[in-house]
Amino acid sequence: MTTQIRIVISSCLLGNHVRYDGGHKLDLFIRDTLGAFVEYVPVCPEAECGLGIPREAMRLEGDVENPRLVTD
Numbered sequence: 001m002t003t004q005i006r007i008v009i010s011s012c013l014l015g016n017h018v019r020y021d022g023g024h025k026l027d028l029f030i031r032d033t034l035g036a037f038v039e040y041v042p043v044c045p046e047a048e049c050g051l052g053i054p055r056e057a058m059r060l061e062g063d064v065e066n067p068r069l070v071t072d
Helices: 028-036
Strands: 005-010 038-043 058-061 068-071
Touching: 028 038
Parallel strands: 005 038
Antiparallel strands: 058 068
């Protein structure tokens, strides 16, 4: 019995609608081609920590040692 390698992957790359805009970033190569050889563990940290979908876009800016969270 062969055990597949487990890989943690952004849920949106598998076509799940979890991005800030309610969309996804489905990558067919990742899902269909590589997916035949590995077991994916999909995660979306933003959704899992309770941020809504859709949600305001956000990014980190400034000093790497002391970044600021900026929203639109």
